Amino acid sequence: MNIKSKIKLNNGIEMPLFGIGTYQIKSIDMERVLREAIIENQYILIDTASSYKQEEAIGDCLKKIFEQGKIKREDLFITTKSSTSEHGYDKAIEACNNSLKRLQLDYIDLYLIHWPGQAGNQPSSPKNSEVRAETWKAFEQLYKDKKVRSIGVSNYTINHLTELLSQSIIKPTVNQVEFHPFLYQKDLFEFCKKNDIVLEAYSSLTRGEKLNDDLIVEYAKSLGKTRAQLMLRWALQKGIVVIPKSTNSERIKENCSLYDFEIPNEIMEKLDSMGNEKRICWDPTVVL
Numbered sequence: 001m002n003i004k005s006k007i008k009l010n011n012g013i014e015m016p017l018f019g020i021g022t023y024q025i026k027s028i029d030m031e032r033v034l035r036e037a038i039i040e041n042q043y044i045l046i047d048t049a050s051s052y053k054q055e056e057a058i059g060d061c062l063k064k065i066f067e068q069g070k071i072k073r074e075d076l077f078i079t080t081k082s083s084t085s086e087h088g089y090d091k092a093i094e095a096c097n098n099s100l101k102r103l104q105l106d107y108i109d110l111y112l113i114h115w116p117g118q119a120g121n122q123p124s125s126p127k128n129s130e131v132r133a134e135t136w137k138a139f140e141q142l143y144k145d146k147k148v149r150s151i152g153v154s155n156y157t158i159n160h161l162t163e164l165l166s167q168s169i170i171k172p173t174v175n176q177v178e179f180h181p182f183l184y185q186k187d188l189f190e191f192c193k194k195n196d197i198v199l200e201a202y203s204s205l206t207r208g209e210k211l212n213d214d215l216i217v218e219y220a221k222s223l224g225k226t227r228a229q230l231m232l233r234w235a236l237q238k239g240i241v242v243i244p245k246s247t248n249s250e251r252i253k254e255n256c257s258l259y260d261f262e263i264p265n266e267i268m269e270k271l272d273s274m275g276n277e278k279r280i281c282w283d284p285t286v287v288l
Helices: 027-040 055-067 089-103 127-144 158-167 186-194 214-223 227-236 249-255 265-272
Strands: 006-008 014-016 045-047 077-082 110-113 151-154 174-178 198-202
Touching: 027 045, 027 055, 027 249, 055 089, 077 089, 089 127, 110 127, 110 174, 127 151, 127 158, 151 158, 158 186, 174 186, 186 198, 214 227, 214 265, 227 249, 227 265
Parallel strands: 045 077, 077 110, 110 151, 151 174, 174 198
Antiparallel strands: 006 014
């Protein structure tokens, strides 16, 4: 395994197991961060979203990198997402076209529905289910039109996925969710594996909230690695895609230095048993 290792999606497309997340990275910092990640540290997966309001900055940077011959478009895997205000058939089609323009790309490698609920609807509203189905039909069309190479979802629970699988013509390739040793969603992980859906983790480092946990500190020290490296490697060894975000040059380098060690089974098992109740971000289980 190395930084360019990939996992095959259910449509045959290969997705890198490791990449950089861009949530809350300011546009003014984007070119530096992406150059350090892509050029200096060989990251090949970039994860963004329309709601992050930075696709344009990413597009400008990538255009320069491509024009300079530093790397080719086909060597990168770009993920973006439609927001809660971009649900519904027509809005989803328009959203993808707008993202393509902002990113200055001819295609997106992975396009995700960012959240199972629609802006303006209460989480308990049955309208969420109706509009999800419409949105997915648009995603299927975008895939057929080759504007996107693969389609998936984010923050979907087992219930949301079960509903989607019963309605879809094209199966989702990826489900991106919060996932770390303190929110080990084992049932969701097993469901995704059973249905050939790759699980992708965000907030793998708990936004720093649990990095000082005594056991994390102990296990990292025993392996001679940082706490962040331990938590990221834990997911990678399960075949889960990780996209840690950082604007710090040293951490960008540290986060991808995951391939010269392996976590022993006994520590993997202990990390698996840390718990499943520490949700750092949003709770999609409330969305009908």
